[in-house]
Amino acid sequence: MTGPGKAQGFLSRLRGDRRGVSAVEFALIAPIMIAFYFGLAEFCQGYMAQKRMAHTASAVADLVAQTDVVTNDELDDIIAIGGLMMKPFSSTTLTTRISSVTRDANGVAKVDWSRASGVTAYTPGGTVTVPADIISNGESAVMTETTYDYTSPIKYLMPAVTKFSSAFYLRPRRVDKVLCSNCPTS
Structure with a gap:
């Protein structure tokens, strides 16, 4: 049998054949699922970096608030500890500022x-x-104020640098005001 009858038989069989439907559906859905996966992974990495930076601000303020008197060297060490807390993220773009502030009358x-x-x-004596x-x-x-410039390793969902910032305020624990013995004052 040749001609139109053979072609109709072939088309009839092809229309009824369901083999490969799953493969076609997977081929259509797979790119979307992969994009969701990478986007979620990238978002989670950025969220972890932001949380570590905020925890750094909290911990730095807490370490200073537990003391009566600090020195410049101790403050530098506390700031360095904050950088270590950012691991496994790089701390090169982490900025930290620790200040003691008093509200006047x-x-x-x-x-x-x-x-x-x-x-x-x-500047000591300046207002904040x-x-x-x-x-x-x-x-x-x-x-304590911290900022962190996060650069995603994947750059799919977050292609540019994302700047995170956090400010944390803590009242001194043992004294009315934490003093700095060798810091510049107003």
């Missing part, structure tokens, strides 16, 4: 001392913005 928060790495320290519910007039707090 007029409600203005002024810097008592400040130490920084990767960013400029505040501290949320109103953190300290009252006459009280002080240890303020």
